[in-house]
Amino acid sequence: MTDRTGGAATAVAPSPGDGGDGGRTARGPRRGSGRGRGTGRGPSFGARLRRDWQLLLMALPALVLLAVFHYAPTLGNVIAFQNYNPWDGVAGSPWVGFAQFERLFSDPRFWSAAGNTLTIAAVQLVFFFPIPIALAILLDSVLSPRLRLLLQSVVYMPHFFSWVLVVTLFQQILGGAGLFSQMLRQNGYAPLEIMSDPDAFLFVVTSQMIWKDAGWGTIIFLAALAAINPNLYESAAVDGAGRWRRMWHITLPGLRPVIILLLILKLGDILNVGFEQFFLQRDAFGSGVSEVLDTYIYHQTLVTGNFSAGAVAGLVKGVVGLVLILVANKMAHRMGENGIYRRA
Amino acid sequence: MSTLFKDRPVWAERPSLPSRLAKNTVLAGIAVVVVFPLYVVVLTSLSPASAVNAAGGLVLVPDGLSFQAYADLFGGGVVSRAVLVSLGVTLVGTLVSLGATILAAYGLSQPGSLWHRPILFAFLLTFLFAPGMIPLYLLVSDLGLIDSYWSLILPTAVNAFNLVVMRAFFMNLPGEISDSARVDGANEWTILTRLVLPMSKGVTAVIGLFYAVGYWNAFFNAILYINDNAKWPLQLVLRQYVQQGQQLSSNSVVGDAVQGTASAPNLAIQMAIVVVALVPVTFIYPLVQKHFTKGVIIGAVKG
Incomplete structure (x- = not known):
């Protein structure tokens, strides 16, 4: 669920000038060479099957997993149109048309969860999104390669910690029984309460996101920075442009395509703010602020046992999310970029 | 990851002292914000009861060294078992995932091979929609995988993004070597294991x-x-035991072996659980990290 966000964001990286890309051009002649793959009217189907059966067999395990754990459950969304009952199964449960949708749309908690999701996404966009850009520029300005590598290692690391771990660390440091509260209490002050104060919720979750993923987010911008032609900086400097002017007129325009693309893709992904971070802190902050669509679906179903209610919410979220992605890609194409898929 | 300049270019002015100070302060501050919580947690987990009690909570300044918390955790009990479960799932899961991903990535990486386009398309479609939590839950339940360790592996075994990255990498390898191996009669399995994987x-x-x-x-x-x-x-x-702070006094968490003996303070044990969750990631990650910087991921992705 959360994987997709990170994946899509990284998948659009521009090729940096360094490493890996050299072989790309060498692939051209290969089409005509070897076994004559891809040359016009290739060999017959039988001949291709005889030639490629090993390759197909290799793809099979992953394909079976994909069919069973992605496409089969996608079809399972039909229970959104039923009053699904686990004992009767899909075949035996009564069909109720759009009744589940009506129930969903009249549930104030659904709208509250949708509102919270959009709020969190908007706050992320304003307060999280610029930070990896700034951090990348800062890291890139460190001249010593060793120091830079060390700093990169440090800031990438929290990306690999689980949300349980990140939330736990925040509680231990900033929570009501945490380190700062303990110091405040020992000096006669009231302990911190931000880890359970609904008004501080957006601040806390955004800080957690920044702590965990801002460093990792720099990778794509560092690659884009490395792709900027150094001669531009030199000529600008010779023409008398200072440090800040060079950043404004060369660095930022150089990053612009990546920034625009990531922004657009982020728009296509606003309903996926993640599950675990909010699930874990729902009790501390209350569901009023922390319930997002995914946690709503979870609590609708696995707590109350109403599978169709959860499925219908998931289906609505999925369909709206799909539309958003398609629109976002359309926008990316308009601006001359490849989205998560290319122009046909 | 190459940055723009290895040294300060001759045309670039040396930044003023205040701006250098500001930059270094910010960088040091960032490093501290990342490392400080880890320092406190590790230190507390290694502190003797006297230090934890004296600090009244988490320990900031080292005062003695004790492995009691870890001895308690690994004396058998919930945490020992959970570590074994996680290690097993991680090991088997990674093998399954990596195996299926490598095979499929290679199987789909040969230009012009039969059906590779529709199959690849089926994987790429997963970027556009997820099946949804509830239908997936019902499927896993129908397959009888509830409370089976396979439920932690199979539903997320193949990640389409990783597959695409790997496939793009394979496609960037020079094709002539594999082609000549084919001419010499090597089958695809041999080419993958003997030629492609050693280069990858x-x-x-x-x-x-x-x-x-x-x-x-x-x-x-x-x-x-x-x-x-x-x-x-x-x-x-x-x-359960750290984030929600459920009490550890019940004899289920620490092993039976330590019942009745002096056991480490609750907080030290909690922090030791955090460290146990943290350590494998922090140890494996630096070994692999140099490969991020070579642009393996990013350079590979445009296919």
């Missing part, structure tokens, strides 16, 4: 790390599919 150690390490970290950190799947708390992976134990 970096990308395999990175993708393997992504999968392994995913399995080690798995929380969502376990919440959904594992009801039997004897089968809990480490992250659920971490949540």
Whole structure:
């Protein structure tokens, strides 16, 4: 669920000038060479099957997993149109048309969860999104390669910690029984309460996101920075442009395509703010602020046992999310970029 | 990752002292914000009861060294079992994921091969929609995988993004070597294992790390599919006993071996659980990290 966000964001990286890309051009002649793959009217189907059966067999395990754990459950969304009952199964449960949708749309908690999701996404966009850009520029300005590598290692690391771990660390440091509260209490002050104060919720979750993923987010911008032609900086400097002017007129325009693309893709992904971070802190902050669509679906179903209610919410979220992605890609194409898929 | 300049270019002015100070302060501050919580947690887990009691909570300044908390944790009990579960799931899961991903990535990497386009398309479509939590739950349940460790592995075994990255990497390898091996009568399996994989150690390490970290950190799947708390992976134990602060005094958490003997303070044991969850990631990650910087991932992705 959360994987997709990170994946899509990284998948659009521009090729940096360094490493890996050299072989790309060498692939051209290969089409005509070897076994004559891809040359016009290739060999017959039988001949291709005889030639490629090993390759197909290799793809099979992953394909079976994909069919069973992605496409089969996608079809399972039909229970959104039923009053699904686990004992009767899909075949035996009564069909109720759009009744589940009506129930969903009249549930104030659904709208509250949708509102919270959009709020969190908007706050992320304003307060999280610029930070990896700034951090990348800062890291890139460190001249010593060793120091830079060390700093990169440090800031990438929290990306690999689980949300349980990140939330736990925040509680231990900033929570009501945490380190700062303990110091405040020992000096006669009231302990911190931000880890359970609904008004501080957006601040806390955004800080957690920044702590965990801002460093990792720099990778794509560092690659884009490395792709900027150094001669531009030199000529600008010779023409008398200072440090800040060079950043404004060369660095930022150089990053612009990546920034625009990531922004657009982020728009296509606003309903996926993640599950675990909010699930874990729902009790501390209350569901009023922390319930997002995914946690709503979870609590609708696995707590109350109403599978169709959860499925219908998931289906609505999925369909709206799909539309958003398609629109976002359309926008990316308009601006001359490849989205998560290319122009046909 | 190459940066723009290895040294300060001759035309660039040397930044003023205040701006250098400001920059270094900010960088040092960032490093401290990342490292400080880890320092406190590790230190507290290694502190003797006297130090924890004197500090009244987390320990900031080292005062003695004690491995009592770890001895308690690994004396058998919930945490020992959870560590074994997590290690097992991570090991088996990573092997399954990496195997299926490498095979499929190679199988789909030969230009013009039969059906590779529609199959690839089927994988790429997963970027556009997820099946949804509830239908997936019902499927896993229908397959009888509730409370089975396979429920932590199979539903997330193949990640389409990792597959695409790996496939792009394979496609960037010079094709002439494989072609000449084919002419010499090598089959695809031989080409993959003898020629392609030895040239792909970096990308395999990175993708393997992504999968392994995913399995080690798995929380969502376990919440959904594992009801039997004897089968809990480490992250659920971490949540219950540390994040939710459930008391550790019950003899289930620390091993029976330490019952009745002097055991470490509650907080030190909690922090030791955090460290146990933290350590594998922080140790494996630097081994693989150099491959990120070579642009394996990013350079590979445009296909």
